[in-house]
Amino acid sequence: MNLFIDNKSGAPIYDQIYSQIKALIISGALSENDPLPSIRSLAKDLRISVVTTKRAYDELEREGFLYTVPAKGCFVAPKNTELLREEHLKQIENHLLEIRQLAAACGMSKQDIIQMLDLLDT
Amino acid sequence: MNAIEISNIAKKYKGFSLGPLSLTLPAGCILGLIGENGAGKTTTIKALLGMNHPDSGEIRLLGQPLSADLRNETGVVLDEVGLPENLRIPQIEKIMKYSFRNWKSDVFAEYIKKFNLPENKRFRTFSKGMKMKLGLAIALSHDAKLLILDEPTAGLDPLVREELLDILNEFTRDEGHAVLISSHIVSDLEKVCDYIAFLHKGQLMLCEEKDRLLEQYGFLQTTAENLDALEPAAIRGKRVTQYGAEALVDRKLVPQTFDIRPVTIEELFVYMAKEG
Numbered sequence: 001m002n003l004f005i006d007n008k009s010g011a012p013i014y015d016q017i018y019s020q021i022k023a024l025i026i027s028g029a030l031s032e033n034d035p036l037p038s039i040r041s042l043a044k045d046l047r048i049s050v051v052t053t054k055r056a057y058d059e060l061e062r063e064g065f066l067y068t069v070p071a072k073g074c075f076v077a078p079k080n081t082e083l084l085r086e087e088h089l090k091q092i093e094n095h096l097l098e099i100r101q102l103a104a105a106c107g108m109s110k111q112d113i114i115q116m117l118d119l120l121d122t
Numbered sequence: 123m124n125a126i127e128i129s130n131i132a133k134k135y136k137g138f139s140l141g142p143l144s145l146t147l148p149a150g151c152i153l154g155l156i157g158e159n160g161a162g163k164t165t166t167i168k169a170l171l172g173m174n175h176p177d178s179g180e181i182r183l184l185g186q187p188l189s190a191d192l193r194n195e196t197g198v199v200l201d202e203v204g205l206p207e208n209l210r211i212p213q214i215e216k217i218m219k220y221s222f223r224n225w226k227s228d229v230f231a232e233y234i235k236k237f238n239l240p241e242n243k244r245f246r247t248f249s250k251g252m253k254m255k256l257g258l259a260i261a262l263s264h265d266a267k268l269l270i271l272d273e274p275t276a277g278l279d280p281l282v283r284e285e286l287l288d289i290l291n292e293f294t295r296d297e298g299h300a301v302l303i304s305s306h307i308v309s310d311l312e313k314v315c316d317y318i319a320f321l322h323k324g325q326l327m328l329c330e331e332k333d334r335l336l337e338q339y340g341f342l343q344t345t346a347e348n349l350d351a352l353e354p355a356a357i358r359g360k361r362v363t364q365y366g367a368e369a370l371v372d373r374k375l376v377p378q379t380f381d382i383r384p385v386t387i388e389e390l391f392v393y394m395a396k397e398g
């Protein structure tokens with residue numbers, strides 16, 4: 001499993017871990033019931049804070065991407081198609097928000113954007 | 123369990139008073155103590171080691187009140203490693219064997235080898251870096267659960283400092299271990315610490331998770347007028363020149379349209395200390 005931490009990007013460290021592990025799970029690079037590294041060893045290997053790593057794992061667990069077996073560790077949760085769809089919808093929404101901002105900066109109306117989308121399809 | 127629990131300690135000297143100050147370090151974590159010269163870092167550390175007695179307040183290390191016996195479970199490196207000048211490493215080891223209940227000769231030998239320390243030279247001929255490494259080797263060779271390091275990186279070259287940080291990182295792989303390290307080389311602390319505490323003029327300005335601090339605060343460069351328009355609570359420190367203004371800001375209280383760049387712990391401390 002590859003994880004890259006960028007201290008200078010300004011993105012919170014916990015968010016970097018959280019989104020990269022999530023991406024690995026969604027893409028299938030990590031599959032169901034795969035063991036994840038322990039919080040402590042991941043933190044120490046990446047030289048990041050233990051508290052921060054725990055926060056990322058907690059967030060993933062809350063969203064149903066991993067589960068914890070006491071005294072055994074953390075594992076990738078069985079894939080939940082509903083959850084995946086939700087996740088993708090959220091991403092689309094975020095992209096759309098960005099589009100709206102860019103469009104506003106160029107003085108484009110909603111109609112113009114839809115037209116652009118139609119053009120791309122043909 | 124908490125490795126360190128300081129509650130409301132205060133100590134008055136002529137011309138300087140520390141606290142009242144409360145601080146907690148959970149086991150398994152590294153706490154970095156930052157402060158200017160004379161901020162009270164060493165006074166705090168000495169109180170933890172029972173080397174001075176606070177006028178009030180309570181200290182518990184590894185869940186126990188301070189006692190002579192705790193010495194066995196704490197590894198200490200102060201900025202001056204004080205060992206008999208004329209002794210060589212084998213003789214120093216002999217002293218340590220009788221000083222600590224759980225002395226591990228094999229662990230010590232390993233560190234001596236790892237740090238490339240000469241066995242046949244007298245301690246007084248050691249360089250500053252070698253002295254610190256020997257101090258650290260001793261601190262790590264008696265099964266200590268808590269390491270307390272006062273300015274261990276001062277006067278060391280970047281390679282040795284990096285090596286030290288690696289050792290601390292490895293040490294806390296065990297969740298029963300914890301480290302308190304003070305330094306004014308803030309970038310070193312930024313690399314390894316889980317928690318950061320700022321001491322300024324004897325007062326604890328803040329003690330927070332390092333990453334939360336970095337998330338909460340940002341650095342804003344803008345015009346002086348723009349800065350004035352912001353909520354005063356958002357600004358934690360600023361520097362205004364005729365060419366513009368720089369400010370340390372709380373990200374949550376600043377409109378998102380401003381371009382805020384990440385802040386380093388060092389900037390955070392400098393700006394906050396100036397303001398305080």
